[in-house]
Amino acid sequence: xxxxxxxxxxxxxxxxxxxxxxxxxxxxxxxxxxxxxxxxxxxxxxxxxxxxxxxxxxxxxxxxxxxxxxxxxxxxxxxxxxxxxxxxxxxxxxxxxxxxxxxxxxxxxxxxxxxxxxxxxxxxxxxxxxxxxxxxxxxxxxxxxxxxxxxxxxxxxxxxxxxxxxxxxxxxxxxxxxxxxxxxxxxxxxxxxxxxxxxxxxxxxxxxxxxxxxxxxxxxxxxxxxxxxxxxxxxxxxxxxxxxxxxxxxxxxxxxxxxxxxxxxxxxxxxxxxxxxxxxxxxxxxxxxxxxxxxxxxxxxxxxxxxxxxxxxxxxxxxxxxxxxxxxxxxxxxxxxxxxxxxxxxxxxxxxxxxxxxxxxxxxxxxxxxxxxxxxxx
Amino acid sequence: xxxxxxxxxxxxxxxxxxxxxxxxxxxxxxxxxxxxxxxxxxxxxxxxxxxxxxxxxxxxxxxxxxxxxxxxxxxxxxxxxxxxxxxxxxxxxxxxxxxxxxxxxxxxxxxxxxxxxxxxxxxxxxxxxxxxxxxxxxxxxxxxxxxxxxxxxxxxxxxxxxxxxxxxxxxxxxxxxxxxxxxxxxxxxxxxxxxxxxxxxxxxxxxxxxxxxxxxxxxxxxxxxxxxxxxxxxxxxxxxxxxxxx
Numbered sequence: 001x002x003x004x005x006x007x008x009x010x011x012x013x014x015x016x017x018x019x020x021x022x023x024x025x026x027x028x029x030x031x032x033x034x035x036x037x038x039x040x041x042x043x044x045x046x047x048x049x050x051x052x053x054x055x056x057x058x059x060x061x062x063x064x065x066x067x068x069x070x071x072x073x074x075x076x077x078x079x080x081x082x083x084x085x086x087x088x089x090x091x092x093x094x095x096x097x098x099x100x101x102x103x104x105x106x107x108x109x110x111x112x113x114x115x116x117x118x119x120x121x122x123x124x125x126x127x128x129x130x131x132x133x134x135x136x137x138x139x140x141x142x143x144x145x146x147x148x149x150x151x152x153x154x155x156x157x158x159x160x161x162x163x164x165x166x167x168x169x170x171x172x173x174x175x176x177x178x179x180x181x182x183x184x185x186x187x188x189x190x191x192x193x194x195x196x197x198x199x200x201x202x203x204x205x206x207x208x209x210x211x212x213x214x215x216x217x218x219x220x221x222x223x224x225x226x227x228x229x230x231x232x233x234x235x236x237x238x239x240x241x242x243x244x245x246x247x248x249x250x251x252x253x254x255x256x257x258x259x260x261x262x263x264x265x266x267x268x269x270x271x272x273x274x275x276x277x278x279x280x281x282x283x284x285x286x287x288x289x290x291x292x293x294x295x296x297x298x299x300x301x302x303x304x305x306x307x308x309x310x311x312x313x314x315x316x317x318x319x320x321x322x323x324x325x326x327x328x329x330x331x332x333x334x335x336x337x338x339x340x341x342x343x344x345x346x347x348x349x350x351x352x353x354x355x356x357x358x359x360x361x362x363x364x365x366x367x368x369x370x371x372x373x374x375x376x377x378x
Numbered sequence: 379x380x381x382x383x384x385x386x387x388x389x390x391x392x393x394x395x396x397x398x399x400x401x402x403x404x405x406x407x408x409x410x411x412x413x414x415x416x417x418x419x420x421x422x423x424x425x426x427x428x429x430x431x432x433x434x435x436x437x438x439x440x441x442x443x444x445x446x447x448x449x450x451x452x453x454x455x456x457x458x459x460x461x462x463x464x465x466x467x468x469x470x471x472x473x474x475x476x477x478x479x480x481x482x483x484x485x486x487x488x489x490x491x492x493x494x495x496x497x498x499x500x501x502x503x504x505x506x507x508x509x510x511x512x513x514x515x516x517x518x519x520x521x522x523x524x525x526x527x528x529x530x531x532x533x534x535x536x537x538x539x540x541x542x543x544x545x546x547x548x549x550x551x552x553x554x555x556x557x558x559x560x561x562x563x564x565x566x567x568x569x570x571x572x573x574x575x576x577x578x579x580x581x582x583x584x585x586x587x588x589x590x591x592x593x594x595x596x597x598x599x600x601x602x603x604x605x606x607x608x609x610x611x612x613x614x615x616x617x618x619x620x621x622x623x624x
Contacts, residue, residue: 037413040388266545269565314516314546315492318454318473333453334472335413335432347451348537349472349491352516 012317013184013196013208014038014161016336017300019177019307019358022326025053028170030340031178035161037336038182041208044100045190046183047164048156050147050197050204050302051175059151061088061111062129062201067192068106069142077136077143084132085112093155093168100163105192109153126201126246130225133200137229144193144229149202151364152304156181156195164195176360179302181206188232197302198230198238204302205241207234208332209317212295220290240291241301252308252357257281258288260313260353300330306359315352322347328358379403384410388434392416399423413453418444424463438465441482451536454491457484460506466594470512470535479506479525486510487595489535492544493517498554500524509591513537516544519610520568523553528587530559530602547571552612557584559605567610574609581607 016034020026028051035047055063064081068074081087093107118128133145147154152175155168161182165171181196187210188194197204211217211233218228218236224247226239237259244255262270262281270278285292296316301308309330311319322329322337322344329337334347350356379398383391391414398406404425408417411431418427422442429437429448438446439458451469457476464483473491476484481504489512496517498506506525512535519527531542542560549568557580562573576584585603592599 040415265565315473320472333413333434334451335434335453338412338432346536347470349470349489349515351539352492 012041012332014041014182014332014336015180015206015208015298015300015319016331017177017179017206017302017307017309017329018340019052019302019328020326021306021328021358021361023053023176023360023362024326025174025176026178028054028165028173028175028178031180032162032165032170034331034336034340035165035180035182037339038332039160039162041184041332042160042182043184044160045158045185046156046195047159047161047181048154048183048195048197048206049161049165049168049170049178049180050152050154050199050206051170051173052152052177052202052302052304053175054153054173055111055151058088058111061113062148062150063153064110064112064133064145065093065147065153065155066108066110066136067144067146068108071106073140073142074106074108076140080132080136080140081110081112084115084118084128084135085110086115087112094172095167096169098159098163098167101157101159101167104157104167109147127225130200130242134225134227134229138227146193147199147204149199149204150304152202152204152302154197154199154204156192156197158190158192158195177302177307177358179204179206179300179307185232186210191231193230194232196234198232198235200226200238200242201246202302202304203238203241203245205234205238205299206302207237207297207299209297209299209312210295211236211293211297213293216290217293237293237297237299237301240293241303244288244291245303252306252355254280254284256308256310256353256355258284258291259293260310261285261288261292262353263313298332304360305363306357308358309350309356310354311350311352313353319350319356320347321350321356326361328356330356330358379405380407380409382409383412383414383431386414388414388416392419395427396421399425411450418446438463441465451488452486457482457506457508460484461504468595470537473515476506476508476525479508480504481506483590484508485591485594486512487534488512489537489539490514493520495519495522495525495527495556497521497523498525498527500554507587509587511535511591511595511597513539513541514543515539517546517549518543519548519551519554519556519571520546521550521552522548522556522612523551525554526583526587527554527556528558528584528591529556530588530591530605532559532597532602541566548610548612551610552614554611555580556610557607558610559602559607561606561608562610570612570614571610572613574611576607576609580609 214233298317415434420440442461452471454472470488548571
């Protein structure tokens with residue numbers, strides 16, 4: 001490195017998340033401060049955030065955040081978007097120049113609804129949106145849809161997280177859930193699309209660690225139409241949650257038990273003790289054997305109705321949780337929580353492989369199942 | 379001497395601490411600490427440092443003599459490769475405490491996380507000691523090669539854990555000793571260790587460390603010592619000693 005003293009980086013990725021279960025809106029400034037405490041866990045090759053509740057005026061639209069390498073990629077993508085969606089608005093994502101964030105791709109966002117005739121495809125609305133995202137990401141050179149949920153958005157770049165947050169002017173947004181990530185890439189390139197979070201629909205994942213089972217998870221997810229295009233392992237976690245939670249409608253606890261599965265020795269012991277739940281854990285291992293996430297990980301999942309923290313089964317990456325009033329905090333280090341919250345009610349180290357779950361007290365109705373239920377009741 | 383750590387990067391904070399120690403300060407208080415790593419790293423003067431706030435990872439790494447008192451929870455990697463001195467944490471602590479620790483003491487009032495005491499080691503009179511007031515999660519004493527670990531299982535922590543320890547207890551352990559105030563199920567133990575009854579010498583060692591621990595936290599040592607303790611040791615010494623010898 002020319003003109004710079006080379007220093008060894010002693011790093012591991014950093015995570016933080018905060019959510020108001022009452023659905024109170026908070027500026028993105030808090031999550032930036034929280035991530036700034038974890039600065040030394042990342043090395044400037046990736047930072048990113050996701051916020052929920054940030055687009056209240058267009059909460060019924062899918063907000064597509066897209067990065068383009070050049071204008072040609074945008075022109076090609078626009079053709080596809082016009083074909084697949086009705087576009088309510090299209091604009092440049094507001095940014096400001098910040099030292100530490102280099103040359104940016106073209107960053108655009110679109111507020112869209114599926115074309116009126118999408119039903120002809122024979123798929124539900126969410127699958128239709130996923131198909132469109134996968135189509136653009138796998139066929140248009142230099143175009144990446146990195147956020148595709150309703151009333152939420154992912155913001156990511158190459159840089160330290162606190163710089164990335166300022167670059168995207170997150171203090172000007174208000175959300176009820178925020179998650180953040182500082183990256184220290186080890187096995188895959190540090191590029192804008194490779195920063196966390198990884199998202200599909202409103203599912204957003206930030207991850208510290210390494211999904212050693214990426215190959216088998218990728219092949220498994222491809223059978224369900226997911227295409228892995230982001231050149232890094234974490235992507236499979238986002239698609240896995242979409243598969244398990246939305247398409248297979250599993251409760252969060254069971255989805256987490258499928259991904260961070262119980263050891264066979266523990267299942268056998270529970271069976272010997274006559275614990276019926278062991279049969280469920282066994283069934284999950286059998287059905288979702290190829291979905292199991294192996295390797296060291298701590299993740300935070302953001303979604304429209306809440307936030308989930310989870311570590312691998314033997315706790316090879318750090319994760320701390322805290323509560324205060326209606327707030328749930330999850331982070332790689334307690335200091336990241338203390339920076340933005342004083343007088344916590346409780347701070348604890350969650351058990352490995354067991355999720356920490358935050359849920360909106362009044363959920364957002366965004367799944368087919370809930371919609372159908374509501375229509376039936378009405 | 380008081381140092382306000384608010385907003386300081388760990389390098390600035392540790393430079394100030396080092397400069398103060400070099401100037402002959404023997405009693406330091408660090409205020410508004412939050413996440414600064416490597417506090418007191420490699421300091422080899424027996425100074426006292428009081429820490430207000432949550433210190434960052436690797437508190438007391440390579441430390442050789444100072445006494446640290448933390449009035450908050452600690453994070454991960456406390457006492458990494460520590461050589462001498464003492465660390466007292468008035469709260470919980472995270473994972474991988476005392477990694478390769480080779481001397482000195484760590485007392486934690488509350489609960490600890492995973493892999494605590496991993497690869498602690500001892501040589502002659504250099505015997506590291508760690509006493510945990512609360513409960514521990516999996517891999518307690520993993521690959522332990524020496525030293526003394528004491529797990530008291532008191533309700534002093536915040537993790538909300540019922541069992542005194544997790545699984546894989548003492549996995550890979552081949553030296554040192556662990557005393558636990560309570561019984562473990564056999565499935566919790568690593569393949570290399572066994573639960574043994576305490577003898578008089580064990581009780582003497584235990585009494586000395588528990589008395590010191592209780593005094594530091596204002597607890598009743600006799601009450602703690604009334605508990606039912608077991609000793610956990612490796613069943614074979616140097617299991618791979620002959621591997622490269624023939």
